[in-house]
Amino acid sequence: MGKFWSFVFFLVPVLGVGLFVVAMNFHSLPLLNHWFPEDVSASGHVIDQLFMTILVLTGVVFVATEVCLAFFLWRYDAKANRDPVRYMHGSHTLEVVWTVLPAATLFFIAIYQMNAWADAKIRQPKDAGVIVEVRGRQFEWRFRYPGPDGKFNTPDDIHWDTDLHVPVDEEVLVHLKSEDVLHSFFLPNMRVKQDAVPGMMIPVWFRPTKIGSWDLVCAELCGWGHYKMRGRITVQSRADFDAWLVEIANKQHATQADATATADAAKPAK
Amino acid sequence: MSITAEGFHAQEAVHAHGHAGLGKFIGTYVFSRDHKIIGIQFLFSTLLWFLIGGLLALGVRWQLAWPWSNDMPLVSKMFFAHTGGQISPEFYTMMFTMHATVMIFFVIIPILAGAFGNYLIPLMIGADDMAFPTLNMLSYWFMWPSFLCIIASFFVHGGAAAAGWTSYPTLAALQEASPGGHMGQTLWLLGVTFAGVASMLGSVNYMTTIIQMRAPGMTMFRLPLTIWAMFITAVLQAFALPVLTAAGFMQLLDRSVGTGFFLPDGATANNAPYATGGGQPLLWQHLFWFYSHPAVYIMILPAMGMVSDIIACFARKPIFGYKPMVYSIAGIAGLGFVVWGHHMFISGMNPYLGMTFMVATIMIALPSAIKVFNWLGTLWGGKIQFTTAMLFAVSFVSMFIIGGLSGIFMAATPIDIFIHDTYFIVAHFHYVLFAGTAMGVFGSIYFWFPKMFGRTMNEFWGKVHFLLTFMFLNGVFFPMHILGVVGFPRRLADPYQYETFHHLLGMNRFITYCAIGMVCSQSIFAINFIYSIFFGPVAGRNPWHANSLEWCCPSPPGHGNFDFQPIVYRGPYEYGSPEVQTDYYPQHQPPPEGAAPATERYMDG
Numbered sequence: 001m002g003k004f005w006s007f008v009f010f011l012v013p014v015l016g017v018g019l020f021v022v023a024m025n026f027h028s029l030p031l032l033n034h035w036f037p038e039d040v041s042a043s044g045h046v047i048d049q050l051f052m053t054i055l056v057l058t059g060v061v062f063v064a065t066e067v068c069l070a071f072f073l074w075r076y077d078a079k080a081n082r083d084p085v086r087y088m089h090g091s092h093t094l095e096v097v098w099t100v101l102p103a104a105t106l107f108f109i110a111i112y113q114m115n116a117w118a119d120a121k122i123r124q125p126k127d128a129g130v131i132v133e134v135r136g137r138q139f140e141w142r143f144r145y146p147g148p149d150g151k152f153n154t155p156d157d158i159h160w161d162t163d164l165h166v167p168v169d170e171e172v173l174v175h176l177k178s179e180d181v182l183h184s185f186f187l188p189n190m191r192v193k194q195d196a197v198p199g200m201m202i203p204v205w206f207r208p209t210k211i212g213s214w215d216l217v218c219a220e221l222c223g224w225g226h227y228k229m230r231g232r233i234t235v236q237s238r239a240d241f242d243a244w245l246v247e248i249a250n251k252q253h254a255t256q257a258d259a260t261a262t263a264d265a266a267k268p269a270k
Numbered sequence: 271m272s273i274t275a276e277g278f279h280a281q282e283a284v285h286a287h288g289h290a291g292l293g294k295f296i297g298t299y300v301f302s303r304d305h306k307i308i309g310i311q312f313l314f315s316t317l318l319w320f321l322i323g324g325l326l327a328l329g330v331r332w333q334l335a336w337p338w339s340n341d342m343p344l345v346s347k348m349f350f351a352h353t354g355g356q357i358s359p360e361f362y363t364m365m366f367t368m369h370a371t372v373m374i375f376f377v378i379i380p381i382l383a384g385a386f387g388n389y390l391i392p393l394m395i396g397a398d399d400m401a402f403p404t405l406n407m408l409s410y411w412f413m414w415p416s417f418l419c420i421i422a423s424f425f426v427h428g429g430a431a432a433a434g435w436t437s438y439p440t441l442a443a444l445q446e447a448s449p450g451g452h453m454g455q456t457l458w459l460l461g462v463t464f465a466g467v468a469s470m471l472g473s474v475n476y477m478t479t480i481i482q483m484r485a486p487g488m489t490m491f492r493l494p495l496t497i498w499a500m501f502i503t504a505v506l507q508a509f510a511l512p513v514l515t516a517a518g519f520m521q522l523l524d525r526s527v528g529t530g531f532f533l534p535d536g537a538t539a540n541n542a543p544y545a546t547g548g549g550q551p552l553l554w555q556h557l558f559w560f561y562s563h564p565a566v567y568i569m570i571l572p573a574m575g576m577v578s579d580i581i582a583c584f585a586r587k588p589i590f591g592y593k594p595m596v597y598s599i600a601g602i603a604g605l606g607f608v609v610w611g612h613h614m615f616i617s618g619m620n621p622y623l624g625m626t627f628m629v630a631t632i633m634i635a636l637p638s639a640i641k642v643f644n645w646l647g648t649l650w651g652g653k654i655q656f657t658t659a660m661l662f663a664v665s666f667v668s669m670f671i672i673g674g675l676s677g678i679f680m681a682a683t684p685i686d687i688f689i690h691d692t693y694f695i696v697a698h699f700h701y702v703l704f705a706g707t708a709m710g711v712f713g714s715i716y717f718w719f720p721k722m723f724g725r726t727m728n729e730f731w732g733k734v735h736f737l738l739t740f741m742f743l744n745g746v747f748f749p750m751h752i753l754g755v756v757g758f759p760r761r762l763a764d765p766y767q768y769e770t771f772h773h774l775l776g777m778n779r780f781i782t783y784c785a786i787g788m789v790c791s792q793s794i795f796a797i798n799f800i801y802s803i804f805f806g807p808v809a810g811r812n813p814w815h816a817n818s819l820e821w822c823c824p825s826p827p828g829h830g831n832f833d834f835q836p837i838v839y840r841g842p843y844e845y846g847s848p849e850v851q852t853d854y855y856p857q858h859q860p861p862p863e864g865a866a867p868a869t870e871r872y873m874d875g
């Protein structure tokens with residue numbers, strides 16, 4: 001039976017690597033499209049490449065250790081192995097080797113990806129083409145643009161709650177807030193994710209590189225309706241984006257005027 | 271305070287005068303102060319909760335495979351009649367919250383420390399019982415208020431807690447934020463606090479017992495790795511748990527009297543009045559993970575210890591690198607206190623702090639790697655016996671490699687941005703906790719069952735159970751890595767509404783089929799377990815020819831454990847020693863007359 005069991009354990013690296021190889025290489029085929037969603041941002045590829053680097057490094061260790069394990073099970077099966085047991089308490093040299101080598105590799109990984117992290121979360125861009133406030137609330141997203149004066153909390157702020165509009169090929173700076181509980185602002189195609197925390201304003205930035213419309217996912221549990229807190233991001237050319245802004249600004253003024261009118265009408269006549 | 275031979279007999283004499291009848295039964299089997307009975311009580315309770323937790327997981331899987339279906343076999347009509355047979359999103363949220371709560375607080379932690387810690391510590395160190403038997407009894411009975419709170423929470427208005435097992439404010443701290451946010455969440459906090467008290471009582475006891483009550487000759491470096499792991503786990507519990515308890519009380523106060531430790535100014539949800547606030551939601555996350563990250567190691571270190579003992583026994587070879595194994599357990603525990611921030615990389619925490627936590631987290635892979643290499647070293651050159659216990663132990667190693675390596679992806683902060691809160695992390699911690707710990711626990715049950723009940727479990731059905739569980743668990747958890755790479759988020763009742771994820775239904779169905787298979791295969795284990803207690807072949811004292819002290823006392827051991835005073839002459843891993851004819855050399859067996867003192871052998875001298 002030892003042969004059988006070592007074969008079972010040998011299947012682990014075979015099937016494990018197999019599944020990843022299929023997913024990685026055939027994701028353009030209709031039934032096998034199980035890999036990273038299309039990257040439409042300027043820096044998303046950095047994260048994808050880091051993932052691949054670590055996948056290769058860990059993959060090598062995975063295959064080496066699992067094959068070793070299966071081989072030992074096959075080779076040292078008590079039923080088949082005629083050699084005496086190696087009465088042995090360890091090896092100082094080996095311990096040093098398999099401490100220092102992984103330590104160096106792990107330290108390399110840690111240092112290697114710091115730059116990407118700094119670009120994503122620390123080095124806030126100075127040249128943002130558009131600033132937009134995104135607020136999560138149970139169970140929808142709300143957006144606010146500063147309007148012509150470029151400042152929030154002024155009468156010309158433009159409110160919107162259907163989808164997030166941004167111009168293509170410009171740095172987008174999001175001021176992320178929450179009105180009630182935790183939410184998470186997740187743009188799979190931009191490789192962006194950031195929790196929205198009540199009481200905090202957290203900056204998020206990315207640069208879309210393709211015109212189109214993609215999912216905006218809430219990725220932090222925010223209550224029973226978490227699953228339906230769906231949003232979209234619409235990436236437009238600069239001209240289309242500006243036109244859209246003007247259009248909804250006008251609509252908003254019209255409704256505001258209406259509202260004032262109704263409010264005036266509702267006032268009791270003196 | 272090691273027990274002496276006289277002390278041992280004096281105790282026997284006391285127990286000879288028992289009470290009669292029902293009082294005696296209750297004293298012996300219900301409110302028992304004997305560590306073995308308490309261990310078995312923990313074992314039965316946690317196995318029962320394992321079933322409940324597993325069924326909750328099946329509910330989650332059902333929804334993900336057939337969202338909003340109204341024809342779940344039996345279940346639809348029985349439990350979901352009021353929602354037209356469907357799982358409501360409210361109930362879905364409750365199910366994954368309670369699945370995690372049950373599995374973590376009622377299964378993994380108490381089965382490792384409560385069941386195996388209790389049962390094995392005195393036996394393996396050669397003591398007649400724990401240092402504080404009454405405290406030990408209380409540690410089990412404090413689980414019951416906890417059990418009752420959690421059971422009751424399903425029946426109160428609004429249902430059970432539905433804010434995730436992490437119970438993040440403000441969702442958890444604002445009564446109005448979720449349907450289970452009224453009584454259910456309060457009961458959840460109480461339940462977790464009681465479970466914490468139980469763990470605390472246990473850990474004080476374990477530390478004292480291991481330090482004070484070792485048999486003569488049992489030096490710290492002759493302890494089996496199981497005991498080392500239990501010891502370090504107890505230390506982790508003792509230092510980390512008070513933080514969770516304090517945080518739990520703070521959240522309780524936030525909810526009941528509006529203290530606002532975790533609520534910012536003007537916090538509100540669902541049109542409720544504004545809270546006064548003055549607090550910070552992130553504070554809870556820091557406090558919670560300050561406990562719950564070390565808790566991850568509380569949930570795996572004891573299994574690592576037990577697996578080491580099983581592997582050495584069935585490889586018939588000394589454990590490779592005993593001291594590095596001990597130091598790496600200590601290293602994991604030490605580093606484990608400074609990595610909690612890796613759960614918070616995208617929480618809004620200071621991103622510079624994220625870098626610090628990232629370095630510490632990546633480095634914690636090192637002691638884990640050292641352990642894996644040493645397990646492989648132990649198998650190398652042995653004479654491997656493929657018993658059921660050994661298969662489970664080896665699968666622990668094989669699966670822990672996957673769970674350990676996938677952790678590096680999350681530790682790398684930029685990658686975490688994408689895979690945080692996706693199924694990649696779900697895959698990762700299930701590889702550690704189910705494929706790792708639970709498989710280690712199964713192995714340990716098959717291994718120590720003869721000691722606990724005096725009979726052995728059926729090996730054939732044990733292997734069938736192993737093979738099915740092993741196949742199905744990989745079918746369930748391995749594809750989840752791929753789902754994570756697509757960005758498939760966790761905790762969504764219906765992820766297929768998103769364009770990015772709607773094509774993932776097929777893979778989710780496959781996972782659910784495997785999950786059903788996995789849960790069903792456990793019935794083989796249940797039948798084998800119950801049948802063997804009564805009808806299994808009688809085991810002698812030492813059915814596996816193992817070395818550690820528990821195998822030298824009767825199976826099952828009587829009150830006071832040993833029928834002679836064990837004296838320890840060597841470490842627990844002397845398999846294949848040239849000093850004796852047998853291929854094992856128990857710790858208590860005196861060396862042959864005139865033999866030279868044993869020396870350890872190393873490959874490089």
Ligand SMILES: [Cu+2]
Nearest residue numbers: 218220222226
């Ligand atoms: Cu949400």
Ligand SMILES: [Cu+2]
Nearest residue numbers: 563566610613
């Ligand atoms: Cu952690």
